[in-house]
Amino acid sequence: MKILAFAASLRRESLNKKLLRLAIDIAREAGAEVDHADFAEFAMPIYDGDMQENQGFPSGALALAERIKAADGIIISSPEYNFSMAGTLKNAIDWVSRMRPIPLQRKTGLLMAASTSMVGGIRGLWQLRVPLEGCGVALHPDMFALAAAQNAFADDGSLNDQALAGRLQAMVSSYIAFGGALAAARW
Amino acid sequence: MKILAFAASLRRESLNKKLLRLAIDIAREAGAEVDHADFAEFAMPIYDGDMQENQGFPSGALALAERIKAADGIIISSPEYNFSMAGTLKNAIDWVSRMRPIPLQRKTGLLMAASTSMVGGIRGLWQLRVPLEGCGVALHPDMFALAAAQNAFADDGSLNDQALAGRLQAMVSSYIAFGGALAAARW
Amino acid sequence: MKILAFAASLRRESLNKKLLRLAIDIAREAGAEVDHADFAEFAMPIYDGDMQENQGFPSGALALAERIKAADGIIISSPEYNFSMAGTLKNAIDWVSRMRPIPLQRKTGLLMAASTSMVGGIRGLWQLRVPLEGCGVALHPDMFALAAAQNAFADDGSLNDQALAGRLQAMVSSYIAFGGALAAARW
Amino acid sequence: MKILAFAASLRRESLNKKLLRLAIDIAREAGAEVDHADFAEFAMPIYDGDMQENQGFPSGALALAERIKAADGIIISSPEYNFSMAGTLKNAIDWVSRMRPIPLQRKTGLLMAASTSMVGGIRGLWQLRVPLEGCGVALHPDMFALAAAQNAFADDGSLNDQALAGRLQAMVSSYIAFGGALAAARW
Numbered sequence: 001m002k003i004l005a006f007a008a009s010l011r012r013e014s015l016n017k018k019l020l021r022l023a024i025d026i027a028r029e030a031g032a033e034v035d036h037a038d039f040a041e042f043a044m045p046i047y048d049g050d051m052q053e054n055q056g057f058p059s060g061a062l063a064l065a066e067r068i069k070a071a072d073g074i075i076i077s078s079p080e081y082n083f084s085m086a087g088t089l090k091n092a093i094d095w096v097s098r099m100r101p102i103p104l105q106r107k108t109g110l111l112m113a114a115s116t117s118m119v120g121g122i123r124g125l126w127q128l129r130v131p132l133e134g135c136g137v138a139l140h141p142d143m144f145a146l147a148a149a150q151n152a153f154a155d156d157g158s159l160n161d162q163a164l165a166g167r168l169q170a171m172v173s174s175y176i177a178f179g180g181a182l183a184a185a186r187w
Numbered sequence: 188m189k190i191l192a193f194a195a196s197l198r199r200e201s202l203n204k205k206l207l208r209l210a211i212d213i214a215r216e217a218g219a220e221v222d223h224a225d226f227a228e229f230a231m232p233i234y235d236g237d238m239q240e241n242q243g244f245p246s247g248a249l250a251l252a253e254r255i256k257a258a259d260g261i262i263i264s265s266p267e268y269n270f271s272m273a274g275t276l277k278n279a280i281d282w283v284s285r286m287r288p289i290p291l292q293r294k295t296g297l298l299m300a301a302s303t304s305m306v307g308g309i310r311g312l313w314q315l316r317v318p319l320e321g322c323g324v325a326l327h328p329d330m331f332a333l334a335a336a337q338n339a340f341a342d343d344g345s346l347n348d349q350a351l352a353g354r355l356q357a358m359v360s361s362y363i364a365f366g367g368a369l370a371a372a373r374w
Numbered sequence: 375m376k377i378l379a380f381a382a383s384l385r386r387e388s389l390n391k392k393l394l395r396l397a398i399d400i401a402r403e404a405g406a407e408v409d410h411a412d413f414a415e416f417a418m419p420i421y422d423g424d425m426q427e428n429q430g431f432p433s434g435a436l437a438l439a440e441r442i443k444a445a446d447g448i449i450i451s452s453p454e455y456n457f458s459m460a461g462t463l464k465n466a467i468d469w470v471s472r473m474r475p476i477p478l479q480r481k482t483g484l485l486m487a488a489s490t491s492m493v494g495g496i497r498g499l500w501q502l503r504v505p506l507e508g509c510g511v512a513l514h515p516d517m518f519a520l521a522a523a524q525n526a527f528a529d530d531g532s533l534n535d536q537a538l539a540g541r542l543q544a545m546v547s548s549y550i551a552f553g554g555a556l557a558a559a560r561w
Numbered sequence: 562m563k564i565l566a567f568a569a570s571l572r573r574e575s576l577n578k579k580l581l582r583l584a585i586d587i588a589r590e591a592g593a594e595v596d597h598a599d600f601a602e603f604a605m606p607i608y609d610g611d612m613q614e615n616q617g618f619p620s621g622a623l624a625l626a627e628r629i630k631a632a633d634g635i636i637i638s639s640p641e642y643n644f645s646m647a648g649t650l651k652n653a654i655d656w657v658s659r660m661r662p663i664p665l666q667r668k669t670g671l672l673m674a675a676s677t678s679m680v681g682g683i684r685g686l687w688q689l690r691v692p693l694e695g696c697g698v699a700l701h702p703d704m705f706a707l708a709a710a711q712n713a714f715a716d717d718g719s720l721n722d723q724a725l726a727g728r729l730q731a732m733v734s735s736y737i738a739f740g741g742a743l744a745a746a747r748w
Binding site for chain 3: 197
C-alpha cells in the first residue's frame with residue numbers, strides 16, 4: 001500500500017509536522033510505502049475559477065494531484081483554525097476537486113491534528129471530513145488529536161505519554177489494514 | 188457479507204422505507220444477506236443515564252444492539268429534521284453507544300435519505316455521519332439523497348428517473364464491495 | 375427579558391444542572407426573569423409522524439412549547455453524546471418544530487455544556503446550533519464548555535477556577551444584553 | 562447601521578455577485594449604509610504562520626480587517642465548494658482572526674449563496690457559520706440559498722421568481738433590524 005503523507009502547515013516548526021513523522025514511522029513499520037511530502041511543495045494561489053479557465057491549474061495543484069493519484073491513501077495532520085479546518089488545506093482541496101476524474105475519488109485517508117489547546121484540533125478534523133468525503137475519500141472513522149502538543153514530544157521526537165503513543169500506534173496500524181483492504185478491492 | 192437495513196422512521200407510509208426497499212434489493216442481488224428491520228422493533232424511551240444505571244438498557248436498545256452485532260454493516264435511510272439528523276435515530280445511537288464493547292465499532296455503513304424537499308435530506312446525513320463515525324463505523328463516502336421523493340416512485344416501487352436508479356444501483360453495489368472488503372479484513 | 379432555562383439531561387446528579395444553576399444566578403443578577411425548568415417536565419415519546427397526525431402532540435412537547443413561547447430567550451446546558459448533540463434534546467426540538475408557528479422562531483439562545491472529558495462538550499454544542507438556528511433561534515456566538523466538570527465545582531456550587539467563573543459571568547451577561555436588545559426589536 | 566458586503570468569489574461573472582447586488586439594494590432601501598467591496602480587493606496569499614511573524618499581515622488581509630472594523634455587520638454571498646465553505650473565504654477568515662482584537666468580534670452577519678445546483682449552496686453556508694461564530698459574529702439565523710442560479714435572474718438583475726424575491730426582501734430587512742438592534746447595544 002502506498003501512502004501520501006503531509007502536514008497541512010507551512011510553518012517550519014510545525015507541531016503537526018512532528019506528529020506526522022511519528023505516524024509515518026508506524027506506517028512504514030506496518031509495511032506501507034510512504035511518500036512524505038512538504039505542504040510547501042504544493043504552493044498555489046487562492047482558488048479563482050477565471051484563472052482556472054484562462055491559465056489552467058497552477059503547478060502546485062497539479063503536483064498535489066499527481067502525488068495523490070500515485071497513492072492509495074493519504075495521511076494528513078492538520079491544524080485547526082477558528083474551530084474549523086485550515087483554509088490553506090481547503091483551498092488545496094478546492095483546486096484538486098476541479099480536475100476530472102477527481103484525484104481523491106476512492107482513496108482512503110487518516111486524519112490527525114496537533115494543537116497547543118486542550119481540545120487538540122478535533123473540531124477542525126470533523127469539519128475537514130466533509131470536503132474529503134464529499135470528494136470520495138473513505139476516511140478511517142478514528143482520528144488522532146494531540147492536545148497541548150507543545151509539551152507532548154520528547155527530545156527524540158517520540159510522545160512523552162506512553163498511553164497516547166500506544167493509541168497512535170494502534171490507530172495508524174488499523175488505518176494501514178483498512179486502507180490496504182480497500183486498495184485491494186474494487187469498490 | 189451480512190447487512191442490517193432499516194429506515195429511521197416510525198411512519199407506516201415512510202418514503203425512507205420505500206427507498207430502503209430498493210437498496211435492499213440491490214444489496215441482495217450483489218450477494219449480501221440482508222436483515223430487513225423495522226425501526227418500530229427498536230422502540231425505546233429517550234435516553235436517561237439514571238434509568239440505565241438502575242434498570243439497565245431498554246429492550247429495544249438491546250434488540251438493536253444484537254442485530255447490529257450480528258451484521259457486518261448497516262444501511263440506514265433516514266429523514267432529515269431541522270437541517271439535522273432525526274432525533275429518534277440519534278437517541279437510538281446514544282443508547283447503543285453506552286454498551287461495551289460498542290456494538291457499532293468496526294462496522295461499515297451506507298447512508299440514504301428521502302425527502303419531499305428539493306434538498307433531499309442530505310444536510311441531515313452529513314450531521315448523522317458524526318455520531319456514527321464517532322462510534323467507529325466506516326461509512327461509505329458517497330450518500331444517496333432522494334429529493335421530491337413523493338413523486339419519485341413508480342407504482343411498482345421503482346424510481347421513475349432511470350439516471351437516479353442507476354446511481355442508486357452503482358452506490359449500493361460499491362458499498363457491498365467496500366463493506367465486504369472491510370468485513371474480510373482485521374482493521 | 376424573560377428566559378427559559380433547562381439542562382438537557384434527565385439525570386438527578388447532572389453536571390449540566392449544576393452549571394445551569396450558576397448561569398441562572400448570573401442572569402437574574404443581570405435583571406432577567408428566569409423560568410427554571412427541569413427537562414423531566416417535558417417527558418415525551420420519540421418522534422412519530424403518525425402519532426402526531428392521529429393523536430396530536432404529546433403533552434410534554436406542548437408544555438415545552440408553551441414555556442418557550444412565554445420566554446424571549448433560552449439558556450440550555452446540554453451533555454454531548456457521541457461527538458454530537460444529545461438525542462433527547464434533538465427529539466424535543468423535532469416535536470416542537472412541527473408546531474405552527476414554530477415556537478422557537480425569533481427567540482434568542484445561549485448554549486452551555488458540562489462534561490467529564492477534557493473537550494468539555496463543545497463539539498456537541500456546535501452540532502446543536504444547526505437545528506436551533508434552523509428553527510429561527512438567534513444564538514449568542516460564544517458558548518461555554520466546562521471540561522473535567524466532575525472536579526470543577528466547590529461545595530457551594532460555585533466554580534473552583536476563578537478565571538472560568540469570570541468567563542461564565544461575562545458570557546451570560548453578554549447574552550442578557552444581546553437577548554434584551556433583540557427582544558426589544560422587531561426583526 | 563453600516564454594512565460591509567462582498568461575494569466570496571473572484572470570478573467576474575459570479576452568480577454570487579449578482580445575488581449580492583440584490584441584497585445590497587434591499588439593505589440600502591432599509592436605511593443601511595453599505596460598503597460594497599470586491600473580494601479581489603482583499604487578495605492575499607494562503608495562510609502561513611511564519612510569514613505572519615516575519616513579514617506581518619499581508620496588505621489584503623489588513624484591508625479586509627479595516628473594512629470589517631469600520632462596519633457594524635457583514636453580508637457575504639459565498640459559493641459552496643465540496644459540500645463545504647469556499648477555501649478562499651476560510652483563508653481570509655484565518656488571516657483576519659490572527660489580529661488582536663479580532664476584527665470580527667461582536668459584528669453581525671447575514672449569509673447567502675448562489676449555486677447552479679438544486680441544493681443551492683446551503684451546505685457550505687452551514688459550515689461557514691462555524692468559523693464566523695467562532696470569531697464572535699452574531700449571525701442572523703436565516704440564510705438565503707439560491708438554487709439553479711444560472712436561470713434565476715432576469716435581464717435587469719432581479720429574480721424571476723417573485724416568491725423568492727419576496728423571501729430575500731424579508732430576510733435582508735429582518736437582518737437590518739437584527740443588526741441595527743445589536744449595533745446599538747453593548748453586548
